[in-house]
Amino acid sequence: SQPFLSIKDLKVHFSTEDGTVKAVDGLSFDLARGKTLGIVGESGSGKSVTNLTILGLHNPDSTKVEGSIELDGEELNGASEKTLEKLRGNKMAMIFQDALASLSPYHTIGTQIGEVYRKHTGASKAEARARAIEMLKRVGIPQPDSRVDNYPHEFSGGMRQRAMIAMALVCDPKLLIADEPTTALDVTVQAQIMDLLKDLQQEFGTSIIFITHDLGVIADIADDVLVMYGGRCVERGPKAEVLRAPQHPYTWGLLGSMPSLEGPVDVPLTPIPGSPPSLLNPPSGCRFHPRCAFADKVEGGKCAKERPSLEIMDGRGNACHLTDDQRREFLSHAVAGK
Ligand code: SF4
Numbered sequence: 001s002q003p004f005l006s007i008k009d010l011k012v013h014f015s016t017e018d019g020t021v022k023a024v025d026g027l028s029f030d031l032a033r034g035k036t037l038g039i040v041g042e043s044g045s046g047k048s049v050t051n052l053t054i055l056g057l058h059n060p061d062s063t064k065v066e067g068s069i070e071l072d073g074e075e076l077n078g079a080s081e082k083t084l085e086k087l088r089g090n091k092m093a094m095i096f097q098d099a100l101a102s103l104s105p106y107h108t109i110g111t112q113i114g115e116v117y118r119k120h121t122g123a124s125k126a127e128a129r130a131r132a133i134e135m136l137k138r139v140g141i142p143q144p145d146s147r148v149d150n151y152p153h154e155f156s157g158g159m160r161q162r163a164m165i166a167m168a169l170v171c172d173p174k175l176l177i178a179d180e181p182t183t184a185l186d187v188t189v190q191a192q193i194m195d196l197l198k199d200l201q202q203e204f205g206t207s208i209i210f211i212t213h214d215l216g217v218i219a220d221i222a223d224d225v226l227v228m229y230g231g232r233c234v235e236r237g238p239k240a241e242v243l244r245a246p247q248h249p250y251t252w253g254l255l256g257s258m259p260s261l262e263g264p265v266d267v268p269l270t271p272i273p274g275s276p277p278s279l280l281n282p283p284s285g286c287r288f289h290p291r292c293a294f295a296d297k298v299e300g301g302k303c304a305k306e307r308p309s310l311e312i313m314d315g316r317g318n319a320c321h322l323t324d325d326q327r328r329e330f331l332s333h334a335v336a337g338k
Pocket residue numbers: 248249250286287288289290292293294295298303308319320321322
């Protein structure tokens with residue numbers, strides 16, 4: 001069947017005073033209905049930019065977007081602001097790390113959730129208020145009938161996150177983009193929010209893109225994982241395969257060089273020596289080559305010369321010049337060496 005979201009050869013380039021920043025440089029992926037794709041990578045890998053671009057929230061004056069972003073059969077790249085405005089909130093919505101950034105301090109929670117609903121449905125104020133109360137209840141806010149009249153500062157951090165989720169889901173969007181939505185919360189609240197998202201996904205059949213630095217979160221919520229490095233996808237596959245049998249040296253690095261053979265992995269990303277690539281002047285060939293411990297294992301200096309292509313078979317693949325035999329050999333050493 002048709003994927004719900006299909007990204008093809010997406011390029012997002014910004015002009016700056018210093019030159020062109022290639023924040024996303026040839027990214028392709030599909031997302032099926034009701035599934036969760038976890039996107040993982042260091043800061044500056046292009047995760048957030050990709051998702052802001054899907055939502056049409058990039059600055060059109062300084063940003064050049066190439067490639068295709070197809071949502072439910074509709075091309076979004078090049079769509080008018082009016083079209084995107086209509087889709088945002090209604091068909092696709094986003095939740096962030098910082099709920100305060102998406103909630104206004106000057107209006108009650110109920111008014112803000114209600115306004116999104118009114119904008120897309122033309123509902124009356126009374127209907128919108130009833131809907132806001134219903135949504136607050138769904139996301140587990142106690143006493144929604146009175147809490148609906150609170151201002152964001154009267155909510156705890158966890159409750160604000162819930163309110164933001166209520167606002168994002170008020171029009172039953174079919175795509176939810178979650179950018180590190182639990183990073184600022186303590187572990188207990190984080191677990192509650194993750195459970196809430198899973199429940200809501202079950203209930204609404206939402207497709208979710210979940211951006212995170214935390215592999216524990218990926219292990220918990222994702223169906224598939226996409227690993228980004230330097231504005232490109234370096235590895236993609238079902239969660240269990242990527243976490244237990246990663247194929248790309250960058251992913252090995254993220255997992256602390258040692259894939260856990262009995263998942264789930266419950267560790268934050270391991271820092272990898274060296275720094276993420278400059279996207280103003282990215283490394284030639286494989287963008288990971290200046291940091292890769294295996295670059296000299298590939299003949300002819302190919303890693304610095306040729307961009308490894310990403311071959312996806314049955315949803316699984318990597319962009320690396322190593323052969324499968326080399327991969328097996330190096331991985332077994334890495335595991336034995338621990
Ligand atoms: Fe390392 Fe070469 Fe593979 Fe890039 S292509 S990850 S540099 S081995």
